[in-house]
Each structure stands twice: as C-alpha cells, then as structure tokens.
Amino acid sequence: MKQILIYLALLTTFYVTMTYCEPCEHVIKFDRDDVVTTSSEQGGDSGVFGFPEPSGSQVLNLSRHGSGDVGEACVKRDSCSWISSDILRVLKDLEDVFRPDSCTNSPLNGNQFLRDGLKVYCEDRWSVFQRRFDGSVNFQRTWNEYKNGFGKTEGEFWLGLETVHRLTRSGKCNLRIELQTFDDKHYWVEYSSFSVDSEADLYKIHVSGHNGNATEGFLFSNGQVFITIDKHENHHRGRNCAILDGNNGGWWYSIWDNCGDSWLNALWGENGYVYWMGVNPRPKATTMKFRCD
Known part of the structure; x- marks a missing residue:
C-alpha cells in the first residue's frame, strides 16, 4: 500500500510539473543559417510548489528547411527540463519495483x-x-x-x-x-x-x-x-x-x-x-x- 501511495504522489507531481513547465516556453523563428541561441535570464522568486522560476533557456528541436528559408527553434526552460527528467528517473525506478519477478x-x-x-x-x-x-x-x-x-x-x-x-x-x-x-x-x-x-x-x-x-x-x-x-x-x-x-x-x-x-x-x-x-x-x-x- 505504501508503494502505491508513493507511486500516485509521484504521478501527481509529474502532472503538475508538466502542466506548469511547458515543453516549449516560446518559439523563435529565423530566416538565416546561423545557429540560434538565447540569452540567459535572471532567476525570479520561487514558483509552483517551491520549484524555482527559470534561470536560463536552451534551444531544442532546431530545424531548417533550406538556405534562406524560415525555420523554427523550440526554447525550453532549464528548470523544467531538470525537474521533468528527475521525476521520470524516479518513476522508472519505481516501475522496476512493480515489475513481476517472473x-x-x-x-x-x-x-x-x-x-x-x-x-x-x-x-x-x-x-x-x-x-x-x-x-x-x-x-x-x-x-x-x-x-x-x-x-x-x-x-x-x-x-x-x-x-x-x-x-x-x-x-x-x-x-x-x-x-x-x-x-x-x-x-x-x-x-x-x-x-x-x-x-x-x-x-x-x-x-x-x-x-x-x-x-x-x-x-x-x-x-x-x-x-x-x-x-x-x-x-x-x-x-x-x-x-x-x-x-x-x-x-x-x-x-x-x-x-x-x-x-x-x-x-x-x-x-x-x-x-x-x-x-x-x-x-x-x-x-x-x-x-x-
């Protein structure tokens, strides 16, 4: 029973995290062949359930469709990235506990x-x-x-x-x-x-x-x-x-x-x-x- 309660609590935390930490904070459009980067931002006050507000950002899913054409880059908040991956790791470890032994x-x-x-x-x-x-x-x-x-x-x-x-x-x-x-x-x-x-x-x-x-x-x-x-x-x-x-x-x-x-x-x-x-x-x-x- 204790393991089930932990599992449900982690699922709830994961849902809240993914809700308030969007996969993309915003999308940058570009029309040149240079690598797209974003500047760091200063961290703010504590956010949802004490998770810190983003202190920087990174470019994900960079795509081009040819020289001179317009492309898009997804910018994801660093704070959300580490929170999500950490919870996924814990959930995977917990999943192993619930797996059958035969x-x-x-x-x-x-x-x-x-x-x-x-x-x-x-x-x-x-x-x-x-x-x-x-x-x-x-x-x-x-x-x-x-x-x-x-x-x-x-x-x-x-x-x-x-x-x-x-x-x-x-x-x-x-x-x-x-x-x-x-x-x-x-x-x-x-x-x-x-x-x-x-x-x-x-x-x-x-x-x-x-x-x-x-x-x-x-x-x-x-x-x-x-x-x-x-x-x-x-x-x-x-x-x-x-x-x-x-x-x-x-x-x-x-x-x-x-x-x-x-x-x-x-x-x-x-x-x-x-x-x-x-x-x-x-x-x-x-x-x-x-x-x-």
Whole structure:
C-alpha cells in the first residue's frame, strides 16, 4: 500500500510539473543559417510548489528547411527540463519495483521485462523459451547464440540458455512441452521439476516427474550438458550429436543412448530431424515453456 501511495504522489507531481513547465516556453523563428541561441535570464522568486522560476533557456528541436528559408527553434526552460527528467528517473525506478519477478506473477501475455531486467515472453503465466512452427529460423547455431537467444518472439525463437538458467536455478519449476505433428495430432508433456545449470556447468539440464500424452523424451537427456555445433566436450564417444546425421541443432543430447530420445532444435520439415520418441510423424510445431513457484 505504501508503494502505491508513493507511486500516485509521484504521478501527481509529474502532472503538475508538466502542466506548469511547458515543453516549449516560446518559439523563435529565423530566416538565416546561423545557429540560434538565447540569452540567459535572471532567476525570479520561487514558483509552483517551491520549484524555482527559470534561470536560463536552451534551444531544442532546431530545424531548417533550406538556405534562406524560415525555420523554427523550440526554447525550453532549464528548470523544467531538470525537474521533468528527475521525476521520470524516479518513476522508472519505481516501475522496476512493480515489475513481476517472473511470468508466473504476471497476468499479461507477450514480451515483458522482469524486475531484474531480464526480457521474457509470457504466455498464460508460462515463460516460453522455444517455439517452432514453419522452419523460418535456422536453429543450427553456435554456443553463444544459444546462450543469448535468437529469433523473434512473434515468430520462431529461442529465448537463451542464460535467461533460462537465471529463472530456473531455484529448481522449483515445471516444464511443459507442446507438440503438433504434420498430420495435426497434438501431444503434450509436463515435468514437475525443471532447472538448467549455469554456463560453467555447460547448462546441464535437470528434469523429472513426467506426465502427459507424449512419451518420456528426456529420459536419457536428464543430467546432460548442452551441445552445439561448436561445443561438444567429451560427448558421445568423440562425435557431436549436434551435427550427427544432420541433426544440426543445439540440445541436451545423451552420451548414453545414441544421442537420446528427443531433439526439438534439429533440422525442421517433414523429412527433417525434429524428433520426440513415440510422436509420429515428426513434430511440425513445438513449444517449450516453464513456470516457477
């Protein structure tokens, strides 16, 4: 409640400030190519709510339309300029306090900035970190690209392993995967426990508690590190599953069971390599998302 009252008070102050501090005190017209300047003025008595009257002015939005033509310059009062910017800064800081710390606490869908500055895509209180449906984005990417993310959230994208790690490191998260095949069959699977380790541990995945109408696709991937075309340390007897047989996508490939039972970032298409054990024909659309307590 205290934060809300502070927020309302600042909004009121901001409104009063912008009302009495016009964006332009006056407009100067000119018809020559010289730079337009204004002379300083002496400060007066205290103004609205103790804010000082202007002690000078500056030229903003200087515009010309050609040599010899008439142009305009907006003159803004210095005192109003610093008051407005200072309040905007405070309001921005306060906005951070009211931001959710995860999609779980946000009723809004779409791109959002969380309290710690991370950018996520929220969907019904889930954080979406992978989506594919038309093959428009190439998922044959390097380690740094999988770390930082790629694609656009309105299309196909990968959120980024570093963001997934920072949001799931508590270990109190659920993972949901939705699959649609080329003949329009729909599958889903959820895991009651999900987390991704840090880059120092090669973004190792931890999943357990399988449920859904799709088979267990992470059985051999649980506890595995992330593999990309350019980073595959001690993996699968020296072979790289990210490029083996045309897989081409970064994933938590298994070193125990012929690269594992799933790879959803592989080459897309009816004749591609996107795979989840027991889902036939191959998945056309895939969505991976998590939700944390």
